[in-house]
Amino acid sequence: MLFHVRMDVNIPHDLDPIRADELKRVERERAQALQKQGKWRHLWRIAGQYSNVSIFDVADAQELHDLVSTLPLFPFMDIAVTPLCRHPSSIHQDDR
Numbered sequence: 001m002l003f004h005v006r007m008d009v010n011i012p013h014d015l016d017p018i019r020a021d022e023l024k025r026v027e028r029e030r031a032q033a034l035q036k037q038g039k040w041r042h043l044w045r046i047a048g049q050y051s052n053v054s055i056f057d058v059a060d061a062q063e064l065h066d067l068v069s070t071l072p073l074f075p076f077m078d079i080a081v082t083p084l085c086r087h088p089s090s091i092h093q094d095d096r
């Protein structure tokens, strides 16, 4: 099942910079591992913002929740989720 996910990151200015860098490093490792597994299918930066738009390919809403809620930066993100289904005019067979 595909989900469009927007993540807006808001790291508090008073968070220890070393702690923030460590969170970002582990977040990157996690994001790249999920991409290699095919679960985080697309990851795009929104130009000019500390935000991304992503497409997740997971079994269901529970799996999506389990993945995003355990991301290291989750406590500092506002997340908006939109479930997707196949468009009848799509030419991409893997759009499901």
Ligand SMILES: O=C(O)C[C@H]1C=CC(=O)O1
Pocket (backbone or CB within 6 Å): 007, 009, 027, 028, 029, 031, 050, 051, 052, 073
């Ligand atoms: O930078 C972000 O958009 C937040 C998060 C998502 C992937 C990653 O490496 O960090």
